[in-house]
Amino acid sequence: MARATRLTTQDASFYFLDESNTPMHLGSLAILQLPKSGLDFDAVLRLIESRLHLVPRYRQKVREVAHGLARPVWVDDPDFDITYHVRRSALPSPGSDDQLHDLVARLTSRPLDTSRPLWEMYVVEGLAGNRCALYTKSHSALVDGEQALEISQVILDEDEVPPPMADDLWIPEPAPGEPALVAAALAQVVSQPREGVETLRMTLRDMTSLVDGTTEALGKLVAMMRTATQSAPSSPLNTPISRSRRFAVARTELERYRKIRARYGCSINDAVLTVVTGALRTWLLSRGEPVSEATALRALVPMSISEARPGTKGRSVVDVCGADEAGQPHGRTSSFLVDLPVGEPNPVVRLSHVAHATEAFARQSQQVTAQTMIRLSGFAPASLHARGARAASSLSQRMFNLMVANAPGPQIPLYLAGMRMVEMYPLSPLLKNQTLSIGLTSYDGYVHYGLNADRDAMPDVDVVAASLQESLEELVDVSG
Template sequence: MQQLTGLDAAFLALETTNSTGHVGGVCLLDPADAPKPLDLALLTDTLAQRLPLVPVLRRKLLEVPLGLDQPYWIDDPDFDIEYHIREVGLPTPGSQAQLTEQLARLHARPLDRRRPLWEMYLISGLADGMVAVYTKVHHAAIDGVSGAELLTVLLDLSPEGRKLPPAEDFVAAKPPGSLTLMARAAARLAWRPVQTVQLAGEFVKKVPSMAPLVSPFIGEILGLNRGDGSVIPTTLGLAPSTPFNKKITPHRRVAFRSVSLADVKTVKNAFGTSVNDVVMAMCAGALRHWLIDHDALPASALNAMIPVSVRDEAAKGKLGNRVSAMLAALPTNLDDPEQRLAVVHEATKIAKAQQAVIPQGLVDDISDFAPPALTARAARVVFATGMMHRLPPFNITISNVPGPNVPVYLAGARMLAQYPLSVILDGQGLNITLVGYLGQLHFGLVACRELVPDIDTLAGYLIDELNLLLKAAAAKG
């Protein structure tokens, strides 16, 4: 039995009739040289052998009565792997458009909280004999980095796989009764006054280090110098209005694109920035083009939220969430690609400085302080009043997740690409996440179907923007 942290449980509270709390990804596989045909039986057997390495896949939620404390992960005595692994066939030869349409429907469906919070789909019928495996896991169980670590457990370095220790028969541990849970919750509640004093003391001690966030003398923190003496304000918490910062529906659209990491590094080296800066500039240019198409380009820069892993060596290999976030200006209001990249470079430096002064331990303690009953009630109030889409704190989440840099195999089939699919919420109807693998960056875009119906067009603009930056890099060289 393992108790969720407050941050883990927060992803449960974010679920509504229109939003889900899981993250997903699709592996595009070439089974041509696999020792055995990749079918549902083989995929199920492969995963069954590895379940002991990932205990959370056989655990379900146990809520504390009255929501007085964070829930627990407990062994599911009725665990049924065949429920979690399913098969979908596309009409041969399935196109990428058919694949993304099917994935949009699968990604929109919420997970059943009465069971372990994950599902896996084998998708056959793709052109050229390719197959895809789509997996979704609730964000309460994993973040981006722990999800990448989970993937390494499921993948192999050769088509033949690897030798695993003999699996012992699974015997679910007996869950605690309601009285035990209430006693534990009561003990934690009794500790709240002491915890309040401790949190207040920690906050007071950290105030000096957080001064750069509030000092009136740090214009460079609250604004971005364009280079010509003018300033682009980040206006943190006051994101401009866009078509995708509105109330979402339960329906989704997804799109994929892949770019050469070598091309991205060519731009990076030419302008003295980072790979992530180039990615952010690509997103800024693509969003600017899309917003112009829809006659909806704000006069000011967009605000982007960038998840940041704070997973240290002690947390390596553990699931759950170890994340912070930083806000950075996304200069969609500038029409020159070089200038957008320059501003992004400065914006991310400032965002890193802002994020660095926020003590992560304090954030974790605060998120764990409120009981789920209070958190869930606060979330319902926020969504019911439309606060998230009336006053969005940022416009879009852009996340860069590490991936394997060597060829890997799933059930003997070689992985060609891995496209991530993340979460959207009211006021945040578009998400861009990417994963690096074998010399390429693989972008996965997720959006509310009604707010961004032409998401594939937006994805195509990412390629156009990289081409513009490559031309600028060539001219500079």
């Protein structure tokens, strides 16, 4: 029979969870500095095409099995067209950052075409300051964060001149016929009855049962504190959402978090979560929401976890930006739930609460070795964001108010077809009844926040973005 790879249970759950109001794709926005000669789109296209053999699933599409007898399969797309997936777009020159963010929000709102490989990439010209942008979105079923990499990890280079790549003569494998797929599905039902039951549940779209099974498979990834047994606090972050999105960003200096770490003996991630807490507090107050000293918001936080280092007294250090000077993140990843003390007016006390929570988690966590965090260019945040989305989808949304997905990145500049990447903003998907998702990535001396929000339920997401810088300033000022 012609070759076909069946989707894993987790991949299949993402594929079927994809709805018009909750498209399950990950995104990233890279800002690139153009050379004096301007953009060479054909060079970008050639480079991306030359790297596709490193992410073979990007030339495959999903094919469902008749009558839902088994999970869908990955098959090569015989009509694969790189120019469909890599598109050229433009802002009215000179385009502003706000116009770019509006474009990204519109592109994020659109579902991917399930009849083709589940990814798209847009090269956006016309950005002021002799810059262009690269917006990428890949379906969560396509990227598992371990074996199946996100395409950003293979197209960025440490050198301005891309290294030569061997010629890739790709010939699509013929897809199996429908009778062969049905026969294989029936054989699987006979040999693996439990698998057949799970497939039937999927066919009936009983996603609650499916996610229960997925939770067990992701048990090694999600290590939760005792707060996981309680429902998340009531919050305006949790309302029905539309299919339209807003996108906002913030860019802060990594050195300022390092100074906070040195002053208080906390981790950089503690400082980051405290900054997020302060920004959410400001946003709640701007809305006139009741905020008391006991008010909290619960966040699911996927992150990189380092081994114990000198000066930590044997404690594992939870550190979002814990990459070494060469950009290598520390080797473990995990996720946990933490209550963010948005009701606390003192930023140092907020930091103390967050640091205590992460320290408790570090003692309890079941860590998972991240063997594929660095590939080729060393730009691994996409993998960690993919793992974060998987962790979030495996839990009841009643258990947390929002996801804050943190990922370390290299502290050296990276290049795409000779263009230096100066900024990189992640974009995590929204889950049902969750109006905000925050992704952040450290890269080349900065911490970049990407905020994905529902357009109708959270038209003021820019308040959160602006408040991130203010919250950092407040914490730095108090730190002396």
